[in-house]
Amino acid sequence: CGDGTDEDSCNNHFVCNDKRSYIPLSSLCDENYDCLDLSDETSCCQRQLINDVSLKLSSWFIGTLSIILNGIISVRNLYTMKSVKTFSALTDKVLITLISFGDWLVGIYLFSLASIDVYFGKSFCSEQFDWLVSSHCSVLGVVSTVGSQISLFSMTILSVT
Secondary structure, three states: OOOOHHHHOOOOEEEOOOOOOEEEHHHOOOOOOOOOOOHHHHOOOOOOOOOOHHHHHHHHHHHHHHHHHHHHHHHHHHHHHHHOOOHHHHHHHHHHHHHHHHHHHHHHHHHHHHHHHHHHHHHHHHHHHHHHOOHHHHHHHHHHHHHHHHHHHHHHHHHHO
16 A cells, blocks of 8 residues: 555564654664664664773763863963963964863863763663754764864974974
8 A cells, every 4th residue: 555554454564663664574673774763773772872881981081181181271371371472482382272172172072972871871772863863963073073173283283383
């Protein structure tokens, strides 16, 4: 039937959450996303956003240290910038401040990722699609990219000067 009513009574397939797509039962929970809404893998999945314990601890530790220490360096450099006498020293101080700001943004990214991992826990699979299309995920992607690019660009300029 064009309206899918003949599929409703069948038990040899999985109905995706969008109620328009059907996949064979053999494709359910096979670690390949067959439904566009990812629903074929969410009901059986126990994955978390960050699966490895060492990565979780590293994200917390590096993120926290990066936020604190790069924040201190940035504020300290901004405060002492007015006392710099030469243009070359000012350029170096600005670039070092930019590097610490970029690394601070990467720390924000790591800390946020670790926090979101705790928030979702083992329910991440069922929330994965919503997370991936959320503005929070997009903002974190931008923060990570901008932070990395600021640091990389500033380090490149600092090494050339």
